[in-house]
Amino acid sequence: MPEGLDDGRLQRQLACFGFEVTVLSQAAKLAKALQKQVPAAVVAFADFTHSDPVLQLAQAISSNCPLVITSPRRDFPARLEAVRLGASGFLDWPLQANQLVDMLSFGDIGERRDPLRVLIVEDMASLAGLYTRVLAAHGVEAVSETNPEKVPERIEHLNPDLILLDMYMPQCNGIELAKVIRQQRLLDGIPILFLSVEKRQNVQLDALTLGIDGFLTKPVAPEELVVTVVNRARRYRKLRSYIANDSLTGLLNxxxxxxxxxxxxxxxxxxxxxxxxxxxxxxxxxxxxxxxxxxxxxxxxxxxxxxxxxxxxxxxxxxxxxxxxxxxxxxxxxxxxxxxxxxxxxxxxxxxxxxxxxxxxxxxxxxxxxxxxxxxxxxxxxxxxxxxxxxxxxxxxxxxxxxxx
Structure with missing residues (x-):
């Protein structure tokens, strides 16, 4: 942050929201601090001059934790430069506590503090464990279940943003389990993706008519699993907030x-x-x-x-x-x-x-x-x-x- 910043007021405001804030006046101090501890986010002042030390550190910061740029410049070139430096957000200077809280609470940064939640229903424990580890490595809270009878209880406790469901299981098949899930009004909108070796188009189309959101064909590449699951789960979380939340406050209506x-x-x-x-x-x-x-x-x-x-x-x-x-x-x-x-x-x-x-x-x-x-x-x-x-x-x-x- 620039020299002379009255950080006391901003720190006090953010502390009321439960944030622990450290203010550093020099970029060199930031580099040393990052070696000791990786914060939830770094908010850095930038004026986008050639001598701006923040620009030299920005990519190193953004590769380790979310970076938010704050600047008196509001023009398109400055915002574009922030994107190219890997910034997750851009705020006008001087900083307002409420805007910073919103930035830290929503989007990619907020997702780190409230991860996407995914329930994996797969009768093979080894595969369930593999999918769980792959998603967890990308910040997703993934919980696996091998017993279909326990799925309603798992959903109740996890409140997932998406369900990955094996199509063929010995106790009951995935279509039957999906119907059980859809019977409950509050669960009717949760995205369900089938995991299956099934490639027949007519079978997949029949499943889609039941409200299934898509198929991932086994074996699933880790990159495909992460991209598909994360994007669908994010979209569902956002749509759910529009329907269930108060338009002004964002809280449940x-x-x-x-x-x-x-x-x-x-x-x-x-x-x-x-x-x-x-x-x-x-x-x-x-x-x-x-x-x-x-x-x-x-x-x-x-x-x-x-x-x-x-x-x-x-x-x-x-x-x-x-x-x-x-x-x-x-x-x-x-x-x-x-x-x-x-x-x-x-x-x-x-x-x-x-x-x-x-x-x-x-x-x-x-x-x-x-x-x-x-x-x-x-x-x-x-x-x-x-x-x-x-x-x-x-x-x-x-x-x-x-x-x-």
Whole structure:
């Protein structure tokens, strides 16, 4: 970063989102730091002059970890140069924390932190292991299963972005298993690729009419496996986000969150595990819109969404329930632990600076938490969390109230 950068504010903002940041003022220091540790990403300032030391290091950086270029130049030649240097992203200078968080959370960089998930169903354990290793070497979280009867359970726990399915297995064939998977509404859209020695076009066409997304003919070359699986899985993840996610925040929308809550309740009851639901509401949000404008209000909603996605566990489900209200499903978590988690998040979010300059302000939220131990249904769980949220607001806001249990 250039000399004189006020990195303290940027570091504090990013720390609120859970990022650990090291700021280096010289490219030489960066080269030494990379020898000691490979970071999740490097964000480098570049002015694209011939003497720019970052340009000399860029390709070495991008070969080891994602590189994001930030520059006061916004012209096409600068952006093209960044691409040729192997940069995964390009941000305008001066850096804005929210834009950087988005860059680190989505696309290729975000994929490193939340890998694509693939379920491999293959009755030959040696082949299943081979496919798993090949995909894992390219950053994919691949899980194999040799027993078709266990596939529904595997899908439930993994929530895969794609299923690789052997067409011919002794217990049941791939077409039958695909039909079982497609019976479930929430699984109807998951891409299924058949692994098979089958080359007859009529058989392949019959399978495609059942909603199968394609064939990989055995033996599958590693390069073909990786390219086909990764591209299909990425496309499905992106399409799923358009359908299931709130258009402003990118979180699950109301209807999909409720469906996921019902599924989580079934899993928790079957496993005898606790589950908590947190309803979160931004305090005095109307005043934000009235005082700073609706654009500032939307930015607060986005900041909260980014904050929750970064700080919550991967197993937690978070969605925008409506307006300034959000819901979080915490599987395997009793209410008292959920209260401690949400209270820590509440305190950190209050430190996050909203807006900029003289118009900067802080924002708080209130939380109500209910427990599956005292609820008979998803509807009742939501109702009880709302009651706890009302109690938190009545007690002065900027606090967490939870049911016992």
């Amino acid at each position: 109301h209807s999909h969150l409720h469906g996921q809550l019902e599924s989580a309740i079934l899993r928790a009851r079957r496993a005898g595990q606790p589950l908590s639901l947190a309803m979160l509401d931004l305090d005095f949000f109307k005043q934000v819109n009235d005082s700073y404008g609706h654009q500032a209000g939307d930015e607060v909603l986005l900041n909260l969404a980014r904050f929750l996605k970064e700080r919550l566990r991967r197993t937690d489900l978070v969605g925008r329930y409506g307006g300034e209200e959000f819901a979080i499903v915490l599987a395997g978590t009793p209410a008292d632990k959920a209260r401690r988690m949400l209270d820590a998040l509440r305190q950190d979010f209050c430190l996050l600076e909203q807006g900029a300059g003289a118009r900067a302000f802080r924002q708080s939220f209130s939380v109500g938490i209910s427990s599956l131990a005292s609820a008979d249904s998803a509807t009742q769980l939501v109702q009880q969390a709302d009651e706890m949220l009302y109690r938190a607001k009545a007690a002065g806001r900027n606090r967490v109230e939870a049911q016992e249990g």
